[in-house]
Amino acid sequence: MRKLILTALVVAFATGGIAAAHAQTADAAIAARKAGMDLTAATAGMFKRAVDAKDEVKPLKGAAEAVAAWAAAFPGLFVAGSDKGATKATPEAFSDHAGLTAAAGKLHDAAMKASAAAEAGDKAAFAVAFGEMGAACGGCHRTYRQR
Numbered sequence: 001m002r003k004l005i006l007t008a009l010v011v012a013f014a015t016g017g018i019a020a021a022h023a024q025t026a027d028a029a030i031a032a033r034k035a036g037m038d039l040t041a042a043t044a045g046m047f048k049r050a051v052d053a054k055d056e057v058k059p060l061k062g063a064a065e066a067v068a069a070w071a072a073a074f075p076g077l078f079v080a081g082s083d084k085g086a087t088k089a090t091p092e093a094f095s096d097h098a099g100l101t102a103a104a105g106k107l108h109d110a111a112m113k114a115s116a117a118a119e120a121g122d123k124a125a126f127a128v129a130f131g132e133m134g135a136a137c138g139g140c141h142r143t144y145r146q147r
Contacts (some may be wrong), residue, residue: 009056019021025084026079026081029055029078030080030082033038033087034119036070043063043067044067044130046060047063047126051126051130054122055117055123056121057117057121060114064114065115067105067111067114067133068112068115071111071136075104078100080095086147089144090143090146092144093144100144103139103140105135106139107133107136110132111129111133113132114124114133
């Protein structure tokens with residue numbers, strides 16, 4: 001069951017990346033951002049359950065890499081016009097692209113640490129990397145997401 005969920009998440013993230021690369025309109029960019037955030041939140045929930053239960057982390061490697069790929073693609077979804085409409089992005093998400101990219105980079109790096117820990121089967125290192133992922137998400141949300 002876990003393999004099925006992980007496979008579905010990896011496919012969903014990959015599909016989201018393709019959608020991100022082809023986002024032609026502001027509405028499509030907003031929809032892609034929301035989908036990616038929803039998938040990231042679902043993945044974080046799965047990671048939290050694994051960390052709390054002290055489950056095996058090796059199967060989480062692909063999901064961690066998918067989060068890293070999402071973090072790398074995410075800043076490119078703040079296209080002209082996608083600051084209006086059904087978005088929670090702050091004006092800073094559009095005016096401070098370098099800061100947004102740096103914030104997303106922190107998530108990318110933490111997710112890659114989680115991937116390496118998963119590959120090694122190191123539950124403690126995975127838990128630390130997961131904590132860094134949460135801090136990266138929270139840091140980005142404080143500046144670039146409306147409350």
